[in-house]
Amino acid sequence: MSPFPLYEQQEQAYCSQFANIEQAAATQDKVLMGAPGTVIEHKRGEAVYYARQYMGPEGKKQEESLGGPKGDPEVDSRVEEVRRRIDLSKDLISRIRDLGKLGFQLADNKTYATVGVLYNYGLFEAGAVLVGSHAYAVILNSLGIKAISYETEDIDIARRHQLALVNLPEGGLLAMLKETGINFVPVPAMKRGEASTSFTEAGKSRFHVDLLVPSHDDSFPTVPVAELNAHATGLPYLAYLLGRSHAGTLVSRHGAVPVRVPDATRFAIHKLLVSRLRTNTLVKSQKDVRQASVLLAMLGEHRTGDIEDACAELPRSARALVRRTLPEVESLMRDAHEAAFEELATSLSG
Template sequence: MALQRLPLAIHTNVAELLDQLRAAGVAEFGGGASFLRRERKGRFYWYVRTRQVEGQRPERYLGPETQELLETIQQAQSAKGAADGRRMLVRALRAAGLHAPDDRTGRILSALAQAGAFRLRAAVVGTVAFQTYGAALGFVLPSQAVRTGDLDIAQDYGVSVAIDDGLDRSFLDVLRAADPAFTPVPKLDPGKSAAYRTPDGYAVDVLTTSRNAGDEETSRLEALKTDATPLRFMDFLLRDTVEAAVLHGDGVLVRVPAPARYAVHKLIVSRKRGQANPKRRKDVEQAQALIEALSLDDPFALREAYAEARDRGEVWRKLLDQAVTLLPADTRAALEG
């Protein structure tokens, strides 16, 4: 497939939007917030202590110390409200051909972001994540590969257990802030649910990493206050997630899988779906688009992710070998080096 490269000015606007969203996200804690640096096992982590509420000053986790986070904190300490400017950037990026979610998905992502889900290292996975990669990589991605009617949210089980922070209310209550019609879909295990639906069929599924071959039907994600369905291969997808801007409203800052990992993961899961499943073809289309974009600008990340997946065992290699036969010869060559 022929990918259209975005003008440099548009790609620059994407970077500017991301910078503004990061600063705005931290600034939302308010002028009375203070930032705290803590050491744990030789690494430094940052927290924000918000303004006093009912005699307490809650602390919120921001993430491991990076130069980017330090710059974001510095910007946030002096940032003013710039929502109108971000809204203009979002409109310009959408007009340039970058993909945006439907309004309901945008509202749900905004509610999750405001509640802190992505700060807590939850990630958008699936087609809604794919929609963000055009902006990140500087290409207009094929429109047939971005259509979806659901939303998948995932969090690494180990992260959820280890992180000393969580949502202020249940995951379901956060969803209902965006659409009151959401109801939990019950699992066989009484009282548990890892999926939420509206009467017209819109679905939000919560996923997590598989810990062993004998996983229960659900795992509890304490940080997100919901159950989740454990899936194999999810640990590969969720390693080293990245920030992305969703083009809704004045922008929504989310986390998504690294594009190279997403591409390789899609090749793997395409072989796990049934022959009649329409998502099988879309998996390959998304993988092909990302492979072709990454081969031009970041071939090393692409080949590193592919090599890592192949090194994970015979089952992984077999699934990848089957999937790559469906790719055009030049795309396959870019992947295999």
């Protein structure tokens, strides 16, 4: 039994600061790749051309051409818009830096750029959902609680239904990801002849993006996602997780980007479920259970009824799997979060 609380609440003033960051981030029509940087000018003969010089997600100096020549009304207007985005990003970063010192979860720069390019193409507005450990960090911040963070090099993107997207690059999802400046390549499938459902940074890096969709049964099929010119891995019970979602904000030292994440309670219950679906990854299963327990502790103590509702909506075929996690959850929650554990156990008993 653990006598130590699984989380701490942030002070209300800090939660208000985070809410202000979320509001400001939501005003962005487009997020910048990398650090904000600055607008510079290049002279070509008698004409002057613009560029944004910035530090990319991999820590290398980069330049983005903004066109020219200086004095062209359309070009000058575009440059002023970029300057506005730079100013807003710098303001957000200064406030995010302070919250990072207080225990708010910050994503790494590669994750920020990758999620940012998906936001720029409208994936989250169209219904795509950030899941996995990065969603967990977003949810912790939105709930105003501090807990042990987990470093991850996975970005998990899920969609329940076809996304209504426009103006996508010809190369689909892979072409989008390459706009970050990170050299993404498809990960070869485990089975010969199957399509890739994941993209990784070329070289020795383990940083990668996985695309997920609901499976119609207990299998893990490879499913075409035509609107992204890509394929996804089907995941059992993912439809339950994606059945309720809401807006959130992923924050990093390069800025803040609006995203969509699952409902916190469904996320927690689904984490317990996934921990039993993982048959050969003990460390990940333990991480799933701990993340779930943190959220359930907070929700059971501050949002009475949410756990009961989420369990009532859980497919009956999944209940037995989730109940198997109760001894492990109890070892984490019993002494410090007894009431929350009792709500979970009671809600799963029916």
